[in-house]
């Protein structure tokens with residue numbers, strides 16, 4: 530939003546003709562209203578989006594892909610009884626939220642040679658899915 534870029538940028542203040550406490554108050558209220566940061570991750574929405582993963586995954590059973598319960602914080606490629614690609618097994622990655630975000634952006638970029646080919650382009654969708662997975666820790 531143009532408004533946000535102009536007024537949220539501290540340098541922008543210098544070009545304002547006269548910055549009085551009143552203009553500061555008005556513009557900060559306005560920025561609070563119009564420039565709210567991206568909303569927090571939403572596990573409920575994530576659960577719905579997770580249906581897209583269920584072609585291959587479930588929380589409690591290995592399928593085309595490994596089961597997901599407790600995946601956040603786990604070392605990649607360590608679910609017993611699932612035949613991982615050599616690439617993922619050798620990756621030594623830990624599924625932190627940030628690695629999961631990279632993985633869902635493009636698994637092939639994070640772990641070349643993995644056998645997961647599925648991407649989520651929308652950052653909010655990725656955050657919501659990860660939030661849902663966090664809630665399936667136990």
Ligand code: HEC
Nearest residue numbers: 581582585593594595605606607613614617643644645647
């Ligand atoms: C078309 C099938 C398919 C879809 C859809 C899919 N995956 Fe996967 N996923 C796989 C396969 C296959 C693997 C195993 C990759 C390997 O061994 O290289 C995998 C592995 C993973 C892993 C690594 C788990 C571990 O134990 O190390 C995570 C995390 C993951 N997928 C998350 C997701 C999420 C979240 C979604 C939905 C947004 C999703 N996947 C959608 C096939 C899929």
